[in-house]
Amino acid sequence: MLSRITSYGLNGLDGYSVSVEVNIENGMPTYETVGLPDAAVRESKERVRAAIKNSGLYFPNTSRITVNLAPADMRKEGSIYDFAIAVGILSASQMISNDSVCEYVVIGELALDGSIREVCGALPMVIDAYANGHKKFLLPEKNAAEAAYVEGTTVIAVNDLKQAVDFLQGKIEIKPYLPQPWNADTAKCPVDFSDIKGQHSAKRAAEIAAAGGHNLLLVGAPGSGKTMIAKSLPSILPKLTFNEALEITKIYSVSEGRGNEHGLMTMRPYIAPHHSASTVSLVGGGSKALPGEISLAHYGVLFLDEFPEFKRDVLEALRQPLEDGVVTVSRAKAKSTYPADFMLVAAMNPCPCGYYGSRKKECTCSPSQVQRYQKRISGPLLDRIDIHVEMSDVSYKDLTTQSGDDSSETVRARVEAARSVQLKRYKEDGILFNAQLTSGLLQKYCALDQRASQLLENAMNALNFSPRAHGRLLKVARSIADLEDSENIKYEHISEAIQYRSIESKYWG
Numbered sequence: 183m184l185s186r187i188t189s190y191g192l193n194g195l196d197g198y199s200v201s202v203e204v205n206i207e208n209g210m211p212t213y214e215t216v217g218l219p220d221a222a223v224r225e226s227k228e229r230v231r232a233a234i235k236n237s238g239l240y241f242p243n244t245s246r247i248t249v250n251l252a253p254a255d256m257r258k259e260g261s262i263y264d265f266a267i268a269v270g271i272l273s274a275s276q277m278i279s280n281d282s283v284c285e286y287v288v289i290g291e292l293a294l295d296g297s298i299r300e301v302c303g304a305l306p307m308v309i310d311a312y313a314n315g316h317k318k319f320l321l322p323e324k325n326a327a328e329a330a331y332v333e334g335t336t337v338i339a340v341n342d343l344k345q346a347v348d349f350l351q352g353k354i355e356i357k358p359y360l361p362q363p364w365n366a367d368t369a370k371c372p373v374d375f376s377d378i379k380g381q382h383s384a385k386r387a388a389e390i391a392a393a394g395g396h397n398l399l400l401v402g403a404p405g406s407g408k409t410m411i412a413k414s415l416p417s418i419l420p421k422l423t424f425n426e427a428l429e430i431t432k433i434y435s436v437s438e439g440r441g442n443e444h445g446l447m448t449m450r451p452y453i454a455p456h457h458s459a460s461t462v463s464l465v466g467g468g469s470k471a472l473p474g475e476i477s478l479a480h481y482g483v484l485f486l487d488e489f490p491e492f493k494r495d496v497l498e499a500l501r502q503p504l505e506d507g508v509v510t511v512s513r514a515k516a517k518s519t520y521p522a523d524f525m526l527v528a529a530m531n532p533c534p535c536g537y538y539g540s541r542k543k544e545c546t547c548s549p550s551q552v553q554r555y556q557k558r559i560s561g562p563l564l565d566r567i568d569i570h571v572e573m574s575d576v577s578y579k580d581l582t583t584q585s586g587d588d589s590s591e592t593v594r595a596r597v598e599a600a601r602s603v604q605l606k607r608y609k610e611d612g613i614l615f616n617a618q619l620t621s622g623l624l625q626k627y628c629a630l631d632q633r634a635s636q637l638l639e640n641a642m643n644a645l646n647f648s649p650r651a652h653g654r655l656l657k658v659a660r661s662i663a664d665l666e667d668s669e670n671i672k673y674e675h676i677s678e679a680i681q682y683r684s685i686e687s688k689y690w691g
Contacts, residue, residue, distance in 0.1 A: 183207075185273035185280050188287050188316065189266035190307040191258060194471060194511075194518025195432055197303070197310030201252040202263060202288075204270035209246035215267075217251030220259045229261070229292045230268045237296035237344040242275050257515065259470065262301040265290030265320070268343055269350070282350045283320075286338070287311050290322045296343040300324035303436040305428075308332050320346060323359075327445040328431055330361040362445055364424060369449030371417035373410055375590040380580035381407050382587075387571045387682060389593055392418045393600040394616035394661030396654075397504065397526040397566065399489070401685065402573030403543070404536045408529035412485040415527060416450045417590035419482070420598045426481050433477050433520065451482030453524075457491035465499045465509055471516035476503050479524035489530040490558035497563055500526070504566045507618075528567065532556070532689065542575045556689050561648075564690060568617065568654045569682040600664040616660045621653060628656040634676045641680045645687050655679045 187202040213227045227249075234241045249267055251258045266288040273280045289307060291299040304325035309332055311319070318336045321329055326339035337359040340346040348354045378385060384400060388411050391398040400408040422430075427446040434447065455464060455475045466474030476484055486492060503509045507523040532538040533552040538545040547555070564570075604615045611623055619627065630638065642652060659671045659679040668675070 183274040183276060185270045187266045187270040187273065187283060189263050190287055190289055190311055191256070191262070192303040192307055192436060193516070195306050195436060195473075195520060197307035198256070199311070199314065200256075200258065200263065200266075202266040202270045203250040203252060204267065204274045205248045205250075206242055206245045206271070206274040211244055211246065213247045213249075215249045215251070217249075217254045218257045219251060220257065222261050223251070223258050223263060226261060226264050226267055226292075229264055229294060230271065232294040233264070233292040233296040233343050234268055234271065236294060237342065237347070239272060239344070239347060240275060240277060241271070247271065260301070261291040261299075262289055262303075264292035265298055265322075265343070265346070268292060269320075269346065272347060278347060278350045282352070286318045286320045287316045288320045289325070290320070290340075292343065298322045298340055298342055298346070302438055304329050305332075305435040306432045308335060308337075309432070326359040327361065328435060330359045331364065331428065331446055364427065364446050364448070366421040366423075366427070366448050369422075371414065371449065371590065373414040373417065375414050375418055375593050376587050378407055378410050378414060378587070380576045381411070381573055384411055384571045384573050385587070387569050388415060389418065389597065390658060390661050390665065390682075391415075391525065391527075391569050392593075392597045393665050394568075394604075394657060395525055395614075396568035396617050396658060396661065398528070399564075399567045399570045400527070400529045400573055401532055401571065401689065402529075403540045403575060404531060406573040406576055408573060409485075409487060412454070412483065412487075412527045412529060413452065414590060415483045415525070416452050418593040418597055419450050419525075420594070420601050422448065422450060422481070429521065430481055433473050433480055437473055437478065451479050451524075452485065453479040453482065454485040454487060457486070457488040459492070459496060461493075461496050461499050464496055465503070466511040466518075466520060467513060469513065469515065471511040471513045471518040473518075473520045474509070474511075476500070476509060476522040476524055477520040480521045482524060484524045484526050486526070486528045489528040490555055494558065494560075498560065501563055501566060526567065530559075532572075539572075540575055559690070561690070564686065565648055565650045565654075568658050570685050571682065572685045572688075596665060599667070600661065603664050603667070616657045616664070619653075619657050619660070624653055624656050628660050628671060630656075630671055630676065631673075634671060634673045637673060637676050638680070645680075645684065647683065651683060655683060658682060 184205045189200045189202050190197050191200045269288050272278045291301055300322045305328045308329040312332050320338050323339040326337050330337045338356050339359045349356050430447045453475050464475050503522040509522045510519045533547040534555050535546045537543040659675040662675040662678055663671045
């Protein structure tokens with residue numbers, strides 16, 4: 183007997199249909215899996231045989247079993263076809279009617295006792311399957327929470343093979359999985375903006391960065407609050423929209439060990455890799471070309487603490503994603519493109535000991551040590567960071583006084599107001615916020631009067647800014663104007679934007 187079960191595979195963030203064909207006939211007892219299977223797929227025969235037997239179901243030991251995974255010219259990887267293969271064998275053995283299962287897409291890994299384990303990438307596979315006309319899915323229960331958010335689908339969540347067979351035989355009824363109501367208001371950030379003591383200029387810079395989606399560099403002595411500002415940034419960024427949450431969850435779904443069994447993400451990501459991270463872990467890669475930390479930070483914050491301590495090649499790998507908002511990972515057997523539209527927040531000490539320029543503690547570094555340390559950040563990378571802030575020492579008075587500063591909720595309201603202005607302004611241009619402005623759009627939306635233009639020209643000549651820095655200055659000034667609900671960029675907006683690039687000449691000459 184022959185049976186056909188629809189399953190799905192994954193290539194990066196894109197799913198593709200896999201037809202699991204099982205043929206059982208008389209002959210010498212064998213079990214063959216064809217269709218370019220990898221080692222994990224070939225090993226599935228042992229998992230499937232044990233799972234069927236341990237579920238109290240019939241396995242045709244005395245027959246010749248051939249499992250074909252079509253299309254045969256695409257390599258099949260992983261254990262995601264176990265469940266479909268088991269259902270195909272039971273259907274070909276006439277334990278399940280093929281008509282009852284042919285309308286379902288079946289995805290899942292089998293344990294030896296017959297239980298069905300979650301798999302990576304369920305959400306992008308379901309999205310692609312639904313786009314190609316499939317509406318019913320048999321999935322592991324832990325994958326059902328995210329998959330059920332795809333509107334128009336019927337997701338049946340099962341715990342084990344016996345339960346799935348009883349459902350397909352009509353012995354039991356399983357109601358479609360209903361997703362929990364999604365609400366971004368439930369997200370909680372561990373650090374509130376009002377928790378940060380002092381550092382009013384740095385907090386102002388963080389608000390501007392959030393309003394325009396700009397990259398931010400924080401320079402200051404140890405303990406000055408750099409990490410707290412970075413951790414608080416997700417709390418002042420605009421709340422996630424449903425479509426943004428869906429896109430972020432897709433990335434986490436394909437990342438091994440990063441899936442969200444409770445459904446869609448409700449808070450913007452905050453990713454803080456250690457400075458010993460490799461290029462592959464940051465950008466993405468490996469044999470399966472999986473997403474890296476920069477993609478996991480999509481629509482959120484990528485915080486690089488101890489910025490100069492990262493390896494040079496790791497930092498230089500950030501240059502292209504910072505410009506394009508996407509990263510393409512190419513390997514011998516896989517090539518995938520992942521979104522990487524993140525807000526970079528970098529923090530560093532001004533010197534190896536951390537106290538260069540401090541009023542509280544004397545620096546013990548030689549001038550050559552300070553220079554070598556600062557030069558670890560290349561000019562091209564520094565050019566791509568819009569706002570540079572030098573953080574001062576925090577006084578005892580700041581630490582012990584109730585600051586009365588605005589809370590994250592108050593700051594977020596101002597940021598969202600500025601972002602709404604930008605959404606309206608750029609609705610015909612295909613961008614969302616100021617940091618995405620192209621050179622052509624800069625001329626259209628960032629025109630300056632004569633006084634502001636003269637100030638910018640003087641700054642460009644005095645501080646030797648590059649053409650890229652010129653564009654980023656205009657973008658920051660546009661964000662400052664939006665926070666003040668000003669239609670035009672004024673002299674004071676340009677002046678403040680220049681202030682956020684002035685430490686470049688102090689530290690990097």
